[in-house]
Each structure stands twice: as C-alpha cells, then as structure tokens.
Amino acid sequence: MKALALEEAGGNLKVMDVPVPEPEADQVLVKVHSVGLNPVDYKLANSPLPEWQFPHIPGLDVAGVVEKTGENVTGWQPGDKVYYHGSLAHQGGFAEYSMTRQDVLAPLPEGLSFNEAAALPTPAFTAYQSLNRKVPLRKGQTILVQAGAGGVGGFAIQLAHLKGLDIITTCSPENTDHVKKLGASKVIDYNTENVVEEVHKYTEGRGVDIVMDMVGGQAVSEAMDMLAFNGHLVSVVELPDMSQYEPKSLALSIHEVALGFVYRTDDERQIADLGHIAREVGELAASKKLDPLLEEVVTLDAVPETLSKINEGHVRGNIVCQIVG
Numbered sequence: 039m040k041a042l043a044l045e046e047a048g049g050n051l052k053v054m055d056v057p058v059p060e061p062e063a064d065q066v067l068v069k070v071h072s073v074g075l076n077p078v079d080y081k082l083a084n085s086p087l088p089e090w091q092f093p094h095i096p097g098l099d100v101a102g103v104v105e106k107t108g109e110n111v112t113g114w115q116p117g118d119k120v121y122y123h124g125s126l127a128h129q130g131g132f133a134e135y136s137m138t139r140q141d142v143l144a145p146l147p148e149g150l151s152f153n154e155a156a157a158l159p160t161p162a163f164t165a166y167q168s169l170n171r172k173v174p175l176r177k178g179q180t181i182l183v184q185a186g187a188g189g190v191g192g193f194a195i196q197l198a199h200l201k202g203l204d205i206i207t208t209c210s211p212e213n214t215d216h217v218k219k220l221g222a223s224k225v226i227d228y229n230t231e232n233v234v235e236e237v238h239k240y241t242e243g244r245g246v247d248i249v250m251d252m253v254g255g256q257a258v259s260e261a262m263d264m265l266a267f268n269g270h271l272v273s274v275v276e277l278p279d280m281s282q283y284e285p286k287s288l289a290l291s292i293h294e295v296a297l298g299f300v301y302r303t304d305d306e307r308q309i310a311d312l313g314h315i316a317r318e319v320g321e322l323a324a325s326k327k328l329d330p331l332l333e334e335v336v337t338l339d340a341v342p343e344t345l346s347k348i349n350e351g352h353v354r355g356n357i358v359c360q361i362v363g
Contacts (some may be wrong), residue, residue: 041133041339042259045092047086051342056093059137061128062311066140069361072156073131074099075336076189078298080345082126089302090126097131097359098124098298099159100138101152111140119146121320123159123312125301128305129162132341132360139285142309147324149202154330157356158323161189162330163315164297168272169197169251170318171311177202182237182264186222189250190274190357192331195220200327203248206240218225220329233257235262247270265290314349331355 052103054205059068081095086094101121104114116119120143129137146155168174169175181198186207199221207217214225223330226236237354245266251258254275261271261278265288271278272293300308322328333355336344338347341359348357 039134039330040338041095042097042130042341043095044083044086045093046089047092047216048084051083051096051345053338056091056095056133058135059103061108061111062085062109063139065108066104066111066114066120066135066137066143066306067106068102068136069362070100070102070106070131070134071360072101072335073097073359074159074161075341075348075357075359076159077102077159077348078126079130080349083345087127091129094138095129095131095133097133097136098126099156100124100131100136101146102136102362103156105135107140109274114140114143120144120154121146121152121155121159121299122316123163124132126298127190127301130315131205132338132359139309141306142312144313144318144320147320149324149326150320150330153335153358153360154323154332156358157189157322157330157332158319159316160297162193162319162323163312164274164295165193165197165250166299166315166319168274168293168295169194171315171327172268172295173176173201173248173272173291175248178204180204180206180241180266181248181250182246183207183222183250183252184257185209185252186217186220186225187354188252188351189331192217192220192249192330192355194250195222196328200322206237206246206299206343210352216354230247233259235265241266248272251275255317262288262290331356334358335360 039316104118189211207222208228240241248270250272251260334357
C-alpha cells in the first residue's frame with residue numbers, strides 16, 4: 039500500500055510502498071479515506087518516540103471504512119464507516135490502510151463527510167476532554183481561550199458556548215468575525231493589546247474562572263495573572279513555571295491535557311474513553327451543534343509542506359488529507 043512515512047529517525051517524510059498490516063485478535067483494519075493534520079505530527083516527525091518502528095507512518099485522526107476485523111472483534115464489521123483518534127506510539131493513518139483498537143472506534147457522524155470527520159479527533163477531542171472530563175463547568179463562568187482561531191481553540195469556544203460560558207479569546211484581527219460566530223463575547227488582538235490588562239478590564243479585575251492555553255511560553259506563564267480564586271488552568275502545550283506561585287493565593291487547579299499519550303499507558307479504561315468521546319463529539323457534530331471547522335483538503339504528497347505550515351502557526355481551523363478521491 040502507499041503510505042507517507044519516515045524511513046529512519048531524523049529523516050524526511052516521503053511516499054513509499056509498505057505492506058498492508060494484518061489485524062490481531064482485538065484490532066480492526068480500516069481503509070483510510072481521510073486523515074487530519076495536526077501540529078503534533080510535525081513535532082514528532084522531528085523528534086520520534088523511542089517505541090517507533092521504521093519506516094514509521096504518522097497521522098492520528100482517521101476516517102474510513104472497516105476493511106477487516108480480528109477474531110475477537112465484536113460490534114464492527116467490514117463496510118462500517120468509522121472514525122477515530124489513533125495512537126502516537128504506533129503506525130498511523132497517512133496510508134491506504136491503518137490499524138486500530140476496536141474500543142476507540144466510533145461511527146462516522148451522520149451527515150458528515152469523511153473529510154469533515156477526520157478534522158475532529160485531535161482538536162475536538164482535546165477541547166472536549168478539557169471541558170467535559172477535567173473542568174467542572176457552570177453556566178455563567180468566564181473562560182479565556184488562547185488562540186481561538188486554531189483547531190483546538192475553535193472547538194473550545196463552541197463547547198464553552200454550548201455550556202453557557204462567557205468567552206474571551208485571543209486571535210489576529212482577520213479572525214475576529216470568525217471567533218465571534220463561534221461564540222466568543224470578547225476578542226483580544228494579541229499582536230497589539232496586552233492580554234492580561236484586557237482580561238482584567240473585561241472582568242472588572244476579578245479574572246477568569248478558566249484559562250485554556252494552546253500557546254505555551256509567556257502565554258501559559260501569564261495565566262496565573264488572569265485567573266480568579268479557585269480558577270482552573272487547562273494546559274495543552276506545556277505546564278507553567280510554578281516557582282513564583284505563592285501557595286493558596288489562588289487555590290488554583292491545573293489540568294494537563296495529553297490526549298494521544300494515553301496509548302503509552304496500560305489504562306484500558308482511559309484508552310477506551312477515546313471511543314466514548316468520539317461518539318459524544320460525533321453526536322454533537324451530527325446534530326450541527328459542533329462545526330468541524332474544515333478549512334482545507336490536501337493530497338498525500340502535499341502533507342509534509344502543509345505540516346510545516348501548520349507548525350509555523352497562524353493556521354485557522356483544520357486541514358485534512360484525502361486519501362480516497
């Protein structure tokens with residue numbers, strides 16, 4: 039089969055022929071139609087995980103059709119349309135066929151194309167896990183979503199809006215209308231405005247109940263300057279430096295989000311929860327409560343260049359590679 043793969047650590051992604059995998063007892067072989075592109079694909083291609091076997095195929099977010107099932111698989115059969123979030127540690131979806139566990143699969147959301155479904159897993163599941171598994175949300179809370187025009191940020195705004203939260207977000211001016219349509223009440227231009235000052239102006243000095251950070255660096259360090267007492271920091275990229283934090287001054291909670299790294303554990307319950315999240319997110323997308331935010335569709339050959347562009351930032355929404363035309 040054709041696949042986009044790394045021949046060795048430190049090498050370049052290129053299209054090559056590799057064998058079609060054979061499913062083990064609890065696995066499902068999926069004929070890939072579409073694969074989502076994410077920043078982590080680029081980052082890991084340049085800093086491979088120790089458990090990778092080469093040639094290694096990246097690509098976490100797959101939508102396609104069940105081709106073959108292992109002998110212990112129940113509930114899935116050839117011809118089923120599915121989508122899922124795959125493993126960082128194992129072979130991925132930038133190929134004509136991909137393998138996964140049966141318990142992380144979910145039906146293709148009704149009314150969505152394969153391309154739209156492939157735009158969901160990493161960004162939408164990350165936002166959903168953050169706001170529906172980790173942080174206790176209540177209507178009327180205020181949340182700051184950093185980088186609201188990005189994939190995770192766009193889903194976080196939509197999910198927070200569904201919960202009745204008051205949403206502040208940061209983005210470039212050209213994306214202001216976009217994030218407002220998703221549900222943001224207050225938009226801060228991080229290029230020209232001081233985010234901390236603008237947050238305190240908007241909240242009349244109280245700060246926000248939740249900061250969801252997809253930026254890292256200075257942005258995550260400033261989160262504690264913007265949180266109200268008993269606030270929550272959701273850290274998707276990196277944790278803040280806590281050396282200057284005065285204990286009990288905020289009574290804050292920090293939530294680290296590492297969606298795909300769950301596959302590196304032996305926690306069957308948490309791995310299977312990826313399948314539950316996929317079904318729950320799929321229901322929201324099928325009922326048009328969640329926009330997949332699909333902005334662009336590319337070919338397999340164009341993936342390396344597109345991943346480089348994603349890594350540079352300032353990409354709105356989600357980009358998908360279409361395998362089957």
